[in-house]
């Protein structure tokens with residue numbers, strides 16, 4: 477076993493032990509949580525949840541306070557919220573909360589295996605054309621405001637520390653962010669690895685807002701009870717927000733929908749729960765949220781603590797403002813990658829495609845990008861259905877352009893497969909060795925997409941949300957360079973590799989490749 481996998485195995489065993497201990501404590505009913513009315517709440521917050529801030533309605537300007545409920549209801553009214561199909565422990569499951577993503581143009585945010593494509597909050601030169609665009613603009617305004625509030629809160633927290641060095645010696649869980657202006661100019665790819673904190677500006681430069689909506693009275697929902705402390709029914713289970721710039725803040729605006737005149741309605745509060753990750757000594761906390769209030773997980777709180785959301789009695793929206801780590805998650809990024817891949821595609825004098833170089837690293841790069849654009853972008857976009865695409869009309873031409881680039885990469889794979897077959901043993905097998913793992917991965921991931929939804933789930937889905945498998949074609953479609961099903965090509969490449977030649981010399985004659993020529 478390699479050192480890396482041994483280390484991972486030890487870590488997994490460590491986590492499993494901690495989980496067992498945690499569950500046995502739970503079984504003994506020992507885990508405690510505090511609410512704000514508890515006499516020790518304030519000191520616990522100071523000591524163990526220092527980077528949590530809970531702010532009243534007045535932290536948002538009155539005009540914006542008035543616009544926000546309108547904006548959220550417009551998005552809801554136009555059907556922009558839906559329950560995402562995500563992967564949890566290899567299973568496709570639907571989130572209890574409905575969601576939508578608003579953000580910087582051309583930005584995406586990936587969570588639990590699903591890439592969300594942001595609806596932009598600004599529109600370049602063109603005038604706002606619809607209520608929905610106006611609503612997104614209002615969310616953008618709140619986002620700008622939250623940047624300023626978060627920066628102020630972080631500076632206040634930093635000032636509260638009497639000795640500046642103490643934030644280092646007290647460990648990561650308590651460290652507020654440092655202001656390090658010379659890091660601000662660094663580009664994404666130059667950013668230091670995850671152990672260093674971003675500057676205050678970087679760590680609050682929210683680029684996406686994931687908005688949640690849930691009506692607890694929805695009869696389709698069956699909420700699970702919070703399992704460790706008995707906090708109540710969970711709208712969002714314990715988690716850390718993923719795919720964020722490490723050490724960056726998350727800001728949340730909470731809006732509950734009043735149900736005037738309905739005396740039977742349950743008026744229990746929505747609450748956010750927090751706990752220190754992997755810690756059963758420190759009590760958890762749960763903080764009730766009134767409509768219009770906000771809370772902030774400042775600096776590294778999200779990296780060291782977990783949070784959950786306990787459902788209240790009424791329908792509720794929350795806007796969660798994040799600094800998504802989108803080094804590999806923006807449209808310009810994937811467009812650059814495609815350009816890089818296509819730089820190895822040339823033309824012969826007769827105007828036919830040819831590969832400029834057959835060097836392993838060039839082929840390797842093209843095949844990697846081929847899979848990246850197909851599975852991280854094209855299929856992720858179309859699998860979310862027709863309504864998703866209509867709502868994201870600004871993304872559609874970009875997706876079509878990426879698909880045209882991908883189509884050229886299909887030609888490139890075909891050319892490489894042909895070269896592997898015609899070149900002499902040594903060169904041919906070197907090409908096949910490079911291609912094989914990528915082709916196998918492509919084949920597996922295509923099948924995973926086809927299998928993502930069981931027939932039972934598909935039966936219950938509204939037509940607007942049915943997955944679109946795009947690109948998809950019949951294996952004998954001659955307009956395509958290669959078949960959709962790559963099994964024959966994979967068998968052919970296996971035979972061309974040195975290993976394949978040695979073990980299957982006798983039947984190599986009968987294994988004609990079956991791709992389109």
Ligand SMILES: O=C(O)CCC(=O)C(=O)O
Pocket residue numbers: 686688712717728748783784785794796
């Ligand atoms: O709704 C909230 O207060 C937070 C939701 C949350 O944790 C999430 O969307 O990741």
Ligand SMILES: [Fe+2]
Pocket residue numbers: 715716717783
């Ligand atoms: Fe979260």
